[in-house]
Each structure stands twice: as structure tokens, then as C-alpha cells.
Amino acid sequence: MKTLIILLGAGVLWGQAKPSTRSLNAINWMEFQELVPEKIDTVLIPTGTMEAHGVINNGADNTAPEAMVKDLAEGLNALYAPVLPYGMTGTLAPFAGSFSIKEKSYRLFLTDVVEGWAGQGFRNVIVINGHGGPQTAVLNDIAQDVGQRLRVRVMVVNWWSTCSEATLKVFGQDGGHAGWNETAYVQAVDGTLVHPERDDKDLATTRQGAATWFAYPFPSSVILYQKGQGYPQYDAGKAAQYRAAVNACVLDLVKDTIRKWDKAKIFR
Ligand SMILES: [Zn+2]
Numbered sequence: 001m002k003t004l005i006i007l008l009g010a011g012v013l014w015g016q017a018k019p020s021t022r023s024l025n026a027i028n029w030m031e032f033q034e035l036v037p038e039k040i041d042t043v044l045i046p047t048g049t050m051e052a053h054g055v056i057n058n059g060a061d062n063t064a065p066e067a068m069v070k071d072l073a074e075g076l077n078a079l080y081a082p083v084l085p086y087g088m089t090g091t092l093a094p095f096a097g098s099f100s101i102k103e104k105s106y107r108l109f110l111t112d113v114v115e116g117w118a119g120q121g122f123r124n125v126i127v128i129n130g131h132g133g134p135q136t137a138v139l140n141d142i143a144q145d146v147g148q149r150l151r152v153r154v155m156v157v158n159w160w161s162t163c164s165e166a167t168l169k170v171f172g173q174d175g176g177h178a179g180w181n182e183t184a185y186v187q188a189v190d191g192t193l194v195h196p197e198r199d200d201k202d203l204a205t206t207r208q209g210a211a212t213w214f215a216y217p218f219p220s221s222v223i224l225y226q227k228g229q230g231y232p233q234y235d236a237g238k239a240a241q242y243r244a245a246v247n248a249c250v251l252d253l254v255k256d257t258i259r260k261w262d263k264a265k266i267f268r
Helices: 002-015 029-035 060-072 103-121 135-151 164-171 180-189 236-263
Strands: 042-047 076-082 126-128 153-158 204-206 222-223
Touching: 042 103, 060 076, 060 126, 060 180, 060 236, 103 126, 103 135, 126 135, 126 236, 135 153, 153 180, 153 236, 164 180, 164 236, 180 236
Parallel strands: 042 076, 042 126, 126 153, 204 222
Antiparallel strands: none
16 A cells, blocks of 8 residues: 555656756756647746946856746746847947857747747747847747747847836835846846956946947947946845846746736637
């Protein structure tokens, strides 16, 4: 009797077996075949670029979404794709170690990537984007184009702006590009990527909205949204708090979106 119970217990466990990994880099084709789409129909794709970011790494726009998809995959019952580290850098492209992919190349390549995962059976393709500027509009276009043609649901989340309330809640002030918010997220992921010893107030310039003024190259890699707000202060406790708040915010939004797609029976 005792043996029977143990066997039944194990059977239940096998039935609900967790994937050995949620990384599409790490999974093998046999496990993928067992999971997608019957057990897992959501894929997370992190996108970024190479771009100067004050005293944090040029790959900050990759570091944040790459860490985020790992954090969110289980809560969304998703698998996550490798980060796409090259993107459309704008007015900061002339800074050392920064460059841009041409729009045409980016559009074609990203379209193929989104189509590729959709073609593998994922019903929900969620792009977690780490870089703004012109890249966002191109990603939105791709979402609509691939969604229409393949009848799949595609979402693009720009984490820093979607979760701007978390910035105000944790820091009590607005943030910026490579501001306290983005610097904090990277600090929470890997503190060795932050170099406060190189801090200099001239690393930052305030620009209240993209429509106010334009300069190429932009004079600094930290772009603050409000005067006197958002300069990095390197508080490790607040950094951890901010990362958790952003993750919770993105998780809620994506969950709610998928729930509403399901409820409306769109592309089922
Ligand atoms: Zn960034």
C-alpha cells in the first residue's frame, strides 16, 4: 500500500514535470517537442543594443532584459530566447564602443526571429525590449506585421517606461537613460558592471522630452527626464527593490494581456 502511494505520487510529479531549463539556448529538441505548444505556449525574447550608459556597461540594454526574462519565465510559464544584443542606437552611437544596426537590416532580422519562434508553435511572443529610440517603433511594426500574417499574438514591452511608476515609488523622483533607475536595475543584476569611481556630473544632461531639442551626437550618455532628478546614487538596497518592483510590474502586464487574449479567444 505504502509503495503504491509513493508510485502514484511520483506519477503526479512526472505529469507536472518542470522543464529542465527555460532557456531556448540550453534546451534540446526532444524536450522542446514535449513542451511546445501543449504545455508551454509563451516565448520571451529580450532585445537590446550596444550603447554608452554613463558609468554602467555599454551592453546595459542587453543586461537588463536578459536578466528580466530569466526572472519572469517561470511566473509566465514561458521559455526565453537568447538576447538579441545588436540594435538601433541613435544619437549615442558616436560614443566609444557603441554603434547601430541599419533599420533595414534590423527590421528583416527581427521579423525572421519573431516569425521563427511563432513558427515553432508559440502562441504568445513577448518581446522584452531594453532599448528605446527608433528601435521601439520598428519592433511595434514587426509585432503587428507578424501577428497579422501568422495569426499569433505579439507584444513589445519597453520595461523602463512601462514601469515608470516603480521609478517614482522606489526613488521618489523621475529617472532617465542610464539614470538612477536603469543604473539601479543593472546594479541589482551585477554590481561589477557599475563604476561609481568614474562618476562625473558632466556625464548627464537633462532633456525634458524628445521634442524639446536635438543634438547629434547627444552631449552625454546619461539623459535625465527632469531637471535635478534621476542622477544615479548607487544605493544597493534601493537597486534590489527597484528590480523587484519592475519585474512585478512587467509580470502583471504580460499576464493580464495573455489572460485577456485567451478570454477574447483571439488567434486560438
Ligand atoms: Zn539603456
